[in-house]
Amino acid sequence: MHGFGCGHFYDNGIWLSHTGSLHYHHAGCGHYYYDGLWNNTSCYHIHGPGCGHHYYDGRWNDFAHTHIHSDHCGHLYDGTQWLIVSSDDHIHGANCGHYRFSGRWHAYPREYYTMGRANSLFFFVDLGDYRNRNLPDWAYEEYLADYATADIFRSTTPLAKAYAAFAKSRYYDSLVQFRLASQIEPDNGLIYLARAQAQIAVKDYRAAFEDLKKGMTLLPEWADVRINLSEIYSDTIDLDTHISQLEAWVERYPRDYKAHFVLGYFYYFHQEYDAAxxxxxxxxxxxxxxxxxxxxxDHILSFEAEQEVLTMEQDLPPSNEVEITTE
Known part of the structure; x- marks a missing residue:
C-alpha cells in the first residue's frame, strides 16, 4: 500500500519509483522507455522464476523480503533508497560508475551532497533546477544564491553540520546545529523550516509548530514550492516512524491543535491534500x-478548484458547432 515510507514518491497524482521531479529520465538512467512511458522493467520482461525479481505478498519486488542491504550486497544506495544496479553480478569498486563515501556506494559524486550550489534547495537532496521547484526568483536570490559551496559532510558551518547530522539520523545533534545556524541567520526562513523537521524527529511538536510558523511567515512562498518531504530523509524507515508517532500523538491528544497543524503540514508536503x-x-x-x-x-482550495475545472472540461460533450472557413 502506498503511503509514508513505502519507498515511492507521489508526483502529479501518481506514485513513482523514483524521486519525482528530481529524477531526469535518460538513456542509462536505469529505467526503460516504452509506449510513451518510462518503466522499471523492459517491455519484453516477463516475471517468473529466475527473472531477477521476487514474488512476495501478491506482487513482484526488486528485492527479496528477506534481503538485508549492506555495502557489499550488490545494490546501490543513492542517498535515499537502495536501487538495482546494471546487473546482479555488479561489484562495486574503482571505476564501477558509483561513488563511495560515508561508508556507502552512491549514485552521485560527493560534490552533489553540498549546499549553496545553483541548484540546491533544502537539506541536501535536490539534484534538479531550482526553477522546477517553483521557488520564486527573489527567494532563491535572498536565501540561496549567496552561499559558498560546502560539502555538508566536511564543512564546519553550523547549517551544513545540521544537514549532515540529519542525513545520518542524528536528530538531536542536528537540532543543536540548526539553533546555531538560526542565530547566524535569524531571518532565513528555510532554517526554521528545516529545524522543524528535526523537532518532529524528536517528537517536540510544539517547538516544530513554532518553527514552521516562523519559517512560513518569513517565506510565505514556501507553500508554492514543489517538494515532497520524503526527499529529505536518507532513511525512509525514519520517515515512516516520525509520521506514525505524530499521528499517534494527535490521536492521543486531540485538543493539541498545534500538533494537528504540524501533521497537516506534513500531509500537505506529501501531496495528501484531503488529509492535510x-x-x-x-x-x-x-x-x-x-x-x-x-x-x-488557500493553496489546497485553489488546487481543488483547478482539478474541478479540468474534470468539467473532460466531461463536456464534443462541440456541435460547424467550423466556418473562408474557402
Missing part, C-alpha cells in the same frame, strides 16, 4: 488567525 485540509481546518477551529494554516488551505 482536515488537519489544518481543525487547527483553524482553535486559532482562526493562524496565517500559515490559512496560506496552506
Amino acid at each position: 485540509k482536515n488537519e489544518l481546518q481543525y487547527a483553524l477551529s482553535w486559532n482562526d488567525q493562524l496565517e500559515p494554516a490559512l496560506n496552506l488551505i
Whole structure:
C-alpha cells in the first residue's frame, strides 16, 4: 500500500519509483522507455522464476523480503533508497560508475551532497533546477544564491553540520546545529523550516509548530514550492516512524491543535491534500488567525478548484458547432 515510507514518491497524482521531479529520465538512467512511458522493467520482461525479481505478498519486488542491504550486497544506495544496479553480478569498486563515501556506494559524486550550489534547495537532496521547484526568483536570490559551496559532510558551518547530522539520523545533534545556524541567520526562513523537521524527529511538536510558523511567515512562498518531504530523509524507515508517532500523538491528544497543524503540514508536503485540509481546518477551529494554516488551505482550495475545472472540461460533450472557413 502506498503511503509514508513505502519507498515511492507521489508526483502529479501518481506514485513513482523514483524521486519525482528530481529524477531526469535518460538513456542509462536505469529505467526503460516504452509506449510513451518510462518503466522499471523492459517491455519484453516477463516475471517468473529466475527473472531477477521476487514474488512476495501478491506482487513482484526488486528485492527479496528477506534481503538485508549492506555495502557489499550488490545494490546501490543513492542517498535515499537502495536501487538495482546494471546487473546482479555488479561489484562495486574503482571505476564501477558509483561513488563511495560515508561508508556507502552512491549514485552521485560527493560534490552533489553540498549546499549553496545553483541548484540546491533544502537539506541536501535536490539534484534538479531550482526553477522546477517553483521557488520564486527573489527567494532563491535572498536565501540561496549567496552561499559558498560546502560539502555538508566536511564543512564546519553550523547549517551544513545540521544537514549532515540529519542525513545520518542524528536528530538531536542536528537540532543543536540548526539553533546555531538560526542565530547566524535569524531571518532565513528555510532554517526554521528545516529545524522543524528535526523537532518532529524528536517528537517536540510544539517547538516544530513554532518553527514552521516562523519559517512560513518569513517565506510565505514556501507553500508554492514543489517538494515532497520524503526527499529529505536518507532513511525512509525514519520517515515512516516520525509520521506514525505524530499521528499517534494527535490521536492521543486531540485538543493539541498545534500538533494537528504540524501533521497537516506534513500531509500537505506529501501531496495528501484531503488529509492535510482536515488537519489544518481543525487547527483553524482553535486559532482562526493562524496565517500559515490559512496560506496552506488557500493553496489546497485553489488546487481543488483547478482539478474541478479540468474534470468539467473532460466531461463536456464534443462541440456541435460547424467550423466556418473562408474557402
